[in-house]
Amino acid sequence: MSNPLRDMEKPDLIFAIGTNMTECHPVAATRLKKAITDGAKMVVADPRRTRLAEMADLHLPIRVGSDVALLLAMAHVIHREGLIDESFVADRTADSDQFLKHIREFPPEWAAPICEVPAEDIEQAGLMYGRGNPSAIYYTLGITEHICGVDNVQSLCNIALMTGNLGIEGGGINPMRGQNNIQGAGDCGAVPANFPGFQPCDNPEFAEKFSKEYGTEIDAERGITKVTALNRCGNGIHAMIIDGENTVVSDPDRNHCEHALKSLDHLVVIDIFLTETGELADVVFPATAWGETDGVQTNTERRVQRLRRAVPPVGEAKPDWWIVSEIAKRMGNTHFEFESAKDVFNELCRLSPIYAGLDWDRIDNSEYQWPVPEEDHPGTPRLHEGEFKNGMKGLFKVIGYRDPAEVIDDEFPIWLTTGRRLQAYHTRTQTGRSAGIEYLLPEETLEVHPTDAEKLGLTHGGMAKMSSARGSIEIPVKVTDMSPEGTVFTSFSFANVPVNILTGSGYDPVTETAELKVCPVRVEPV
């Protein structure tokens, strides 16, 4: 997030797109509710009539995967109505001319048939965002899990840049991170493009720095993503180590994923339970769980916080860092002389400019949001205040609309989109093993609009067979107008409804993030 969580109580206009925040980030959503109570207006773009959509002043139930079209038309309205922050555009951005010329071609009337919402509503959304003072954007995986995920994010940046809603209290572009430490995994350099602290791998200066630190010549080029690695299993990739991820269930195209992992010569899994992924491994290590281990995690507002051990680990479980270090040592690697989580974290701080002012003891009270470039620095709750990083200009990007990787046709005439539920988390390895949760959410269902249910011959509580180009599953039907006509929804949480057998139609060409939010399907009664 560019802005701190507490800023969520301060926007004048909230634009929430592709985020089911009351279910996926409920505590953050309470702040938006307070802002609304205090008079803020809200525009929600989401195919489903979520709780957030019900609270909105304007809900745009756009067709899944049509976000770029909506955002182009909103930019068009902002420009046409003279709602551009001229001084911000002049002082802090570049390439605006080309962009402003581009969006002239995309009025709401052009976007309406693509988004399947009235042009007047798109017009209204553009006016509301453009007039908000300040306007804040919140988004989640509904924006990124598309073949055009990067285009979606850049389209959001465009409208924020046009209106000067960056670097100000109550504004910003705010992705809500879905996992407790997914931000931290990136901070730590567990990505193919960056060393710890977002130092690019393809910059020889950093490659040399880490080669020296780690005592090995490291490639001065990006690695491959997990998606590519899975595609190459058995053909280039022959050994894999996976920590705390139930890849088989959470990733798209389950059959492909299972086949990939089975093709490896050597699969090592570290986890707290024997997951479906662990069952394919050659060795499985028992890791300590939350509450059993000391450590650090970074939240969605870049706040670096300590986790503390409350009870001893069950059985012989060990911290992940210890397990990985021991494997490294047994391969003759002499750079793993860590004695505690503190040692590991302090090494990360030493090598990462964004953490340079931090150490284990300094983060004891959760006070700091990175970047914290030096000791005595107060941290950075709000990014881009006054200027962008390194004095750079905010770049407008010229983006065009593309259809999803697969679109509906006679064979697969319904859009499937997927997401999460309030009471379940991911593949339920944790919430499924917590007493009482099943009372609130005993099973997964497929949400179908009443008109579609009638057309397809589906009944509330009855079973449906849902198929895509990759496979089919059976699932109980819930008839509800939460789903719009022509679109069905389910979560990926339940093992008996392995929806990721169906998904995986395409990937964003830049990030290789899977298009989990769009999958044409056929639904029929069983």
Place this chain on the structure above:
Amino acid sequence: MTEFREDLKDQKLLTMTLDGGIVKFVDGETIYEVANRHRKEVPTLCYDERLEAFGACRLCVVEVEGIRNPVASCTTKAADNMVVKTSTEAIDKHRKTLLELVVSENRNVDVDELSGYASQEMTNLVDRYEARTGRFCGEQSGTTNTDDKNPFILRDYDNCISCYRCVRVCAEQEGDYAINVMNRGFHTQIITEFNHDLRDSQCTFCGQCVQTCPTGALGDKKALRDADTEGEVKKTRSICPYCGVGCSVDLLSKGDKIVGVQPAMDGPANEGALCVKGQFAFDFIQNNDRLKKPLIRRDDGELHECEWDEALEFAAAGFKKARDEYGRHSIYGVASGRAPHEAAYTMQKFIRSSFGTNYIDNCSRA
């Protein structure tokens, strides 16, 4: 709270006399807030600093010079040159009488601390003002709602004192409006719409009503399963393990067992709020399915428990073999978005320093 409220920090600085001392305050502060900043320990039952002041319990009354009757400090704004006494013989007697009345109306004064964050507030005040005198007796209010079979929230309204903190936190803090008040006086009932179970209401089971209840009328059913477990309750500050908001929590443990979770009121991300997962979905960590020893695949094709040494050697040997046979670009590492930094850091270092590649990713693409 020793600092001024953030929303008032730009207001005019004024002075008043508080228990004989001259103190500064900002225009807009209530007498209670000023007293609280100066650690005066003014008693309250209906007060939660996150909610609008309510003025129902009348325990926070103070003496203000020039005003004949005691005033409720939580709803009265401090004024320039005001002279306030937070504790006098008359005020304390008034407080004691109020607490004696509360005791007479409630069936249980002592509740287990596992009931909730604020559950000891009434008990502590009753003891502080020595109010277990039995001076009053008569009608008791409320009825236990034993019909609500939800596994998380105990609804024992026999212990309700009508402070409405639960109703207010649900509305003001959560924006859920799942519960409301029916009737008044001895017949007061906290109910859902049409008095259905919580599950059939707007309730999201965030547990905020439980945590703000000052009497244990609302209790954390899950934590209370361990009310009779041996040992003191220990609190360990940590961060919730679910979504990216990063709510601060206190893990409650007895001996080696995690027994519950309470929100941290001073957590910067959540300021005392939690959701159903963070509040109630903690016991997975001591579930029987936890892996307790390393597993290794033997010749029969099955995974078997083994010793650490064997598993670590086997893991290392497999990576060495892949490197020797297929080259250093044949090994790939996937770090977790769920485990702490130290896990992700060592994982990327393992790949980079052992194989010299950037063949590392995490689970953010799915």
